[in-house]
Amino acid sequence: MERATQDETALELLVHxxxxxxxxxxxxxxxxxxxxxxxxxxxxxxxxxxxxxxxxDDYRGKPVPEAYVWCNLTSxxxxxxxxxxxxxxxxxxxxxxxxxxxxxxxxxxxxxxxxVRLVGLTLTVLLVAAACELALDLTAWQCAGTPDCSGDxxxxxxLAADASGDGG
Numbered sequence: 001m002e003r004a005t006q007d008e009t010a011l012e013l014l015v016h017x018x019x020x021x022x023x024x025x026x027x028x029x030x031x032x033x034x035x036x037x038x039x040x041x042x043x044x045x046x047x048x049x050x051x052x053x054x055x056x057d058d059y060r061g062k063p064v065p066e067a068y069v070w071c072n073l074t075s076x077x078x079x080x081x082x083x084x085x086x087x088x089x090x091x092x093x094x095x096x097x098x099x100x101x102x103x104x105x106x107x108x109x110x111x112x113x114x115x116v117r118l119v120g121l122t123l124t125v126l127l128v129a130a131a132c133e134l135a136l137d138l139t140a141w142q143c144a145g146t147p148d149c150s151g152d153x154x155x156x157x158x159l160a161a162d163a164s165g166d167g168g
Contacts, residue, residue, distance in 0.1 A: 008101070009056050012063035013094070020071030027067050041070045085127070092120045 014026045023032045023044035031047040044067045045052070052064040073083040096116045102109055143149040144159035 009052050009059050010063040012065045013098075014065055014067045016067075016069065016071065018071075021069075023067040023069050026069075027065055032067070035066065037069075040072045041068070043068050088123050089120070092116060092123060095119070 016026060024030050027044065027046050029046045029048075032044045033047050033050045035043045035045050035050070037043055045064065049064050052059050096113070099112050099116065100109060139156065140159050143153070144156045150156045150159070
């Protein structure tokens with residue numbers, strides 16, 4: 001099978017763990033520049049690699065390393081940690097934007113796109129189902145099952161247990 005030639009510069013995305021490594025440590029160079037993002041999350045490159053797309057011959061055969069720094073997504077108050085719920089969706093989004101481009105393998109590219117969309121749909125259904133399960137557990141099982149909680153809430157009357165302990 002003939003491999004398609006790539007005119008684009010390849011990128012290597014480096015992502016730190018929960019320890020919060022700096023971009024300088026990930027890239028192994030004290031001189032880094034922010035390519036995109038903000039103070040919360042950003043992508044960095046070495047200063048000498050900042051204009052890599054304009055010099056593709058310098059990077060032929062080797063990828064340009066980029067460091068994705070996301071440690072500030074969880075620092076601060078506790079509600080900021082809710083960003084971690086979106087982490088699987090961020091990974092699927094990255095997989096979508098990293099899909100291969102090839103003029104000679106259109107079927108492979110379309111299959112890859114279909115699989116990424118299927119994973120995204122599965123994650124969405126999983127998140128919605130988990131939210132529904134949590135809501136049902138809190139209202140129907142825990143609150144409606146005890147007279148102290150369901151007595152003050154008329155809208156739970158059809159689910160509430162009566163004096164004998166049987167359901168409504």
